[in-house]
Amino acid sequence: MNSHTHDNAGDDEERTMVYVVDDDESMRDALGLLLQSVGLGVVTFASAHEFLSYEMPDVPSCLILDVRLKGQSGFAVQEQIAASQLGLPIVFMTAHGDIAMSVKAMKAGAKDFLAKPFRDQDMLDAVAHALAGDAERRDALRSVEDLRRCYESLTPREREVMAFVASGLMNKQIAGEMGLSEITVKIHRGQAMRKMAARSLADFVLKAEALGVKLPQSAAAPARGSRT
Known part of the structure; x- marks a missing residue:
């Protein structure tokens, strides 16, 4: 299964990207179209392996990640992202959600946890929040880099x-x-x-x-x- 790219970042001042990892093709397509409809750049992946080998542009981004994936759980992907220090915010989604899963995901740094089926607006709000947080994190990193240049x-x-x-x-x-x-x-x-x-x-x-x-x-x- 190949990834499907919906690459439309609109006319935003700074391009943003949302990555979707779900082995359900209909869910990938639906999310791709939803996010594209509000002017976001979207890349969808059928597997964690596809996503983890993708070369991500250096722009504010977030990941929408299904908890249950063929071959690898969403939590395992979350651990790999944390280990790589990418700082990528994650919005989890699952059809099999329970309180324990949600707590585990949030404790490990997830920005949100949505049970399927979710309202489109809830997903858009979660993504907007995650992207805003990533933009702030990037600004803070840039300001430290500016300080280092001054210090030098x-x-x-x-x-x-x-x-x-x-x-x-x-x-x-x-x-x-x-x-x-x-x-x-x-x-x-x-x-x-x-x-x-x-x-x-x-x-x-x-x-x-x-x-x-x-x-x-x-x-x-x-x-x-x-x-x-």
């Missing part, structure tokens, strides 16, 4: 000052740790904040934390002793 523009001294600021030290304490004058520390801190596009000292510290900026081992011990 800092001089070694500016990075050191940033690490000390993030550890909670005042300018005077940082000056003592680095063997610099307080005014020099202020200059380095100001330059680092400008390059990091930090709106305030608190924003500067948050950005350092987001990047996991840590003091070098040689400086960490005395710095901890200096905190007030």
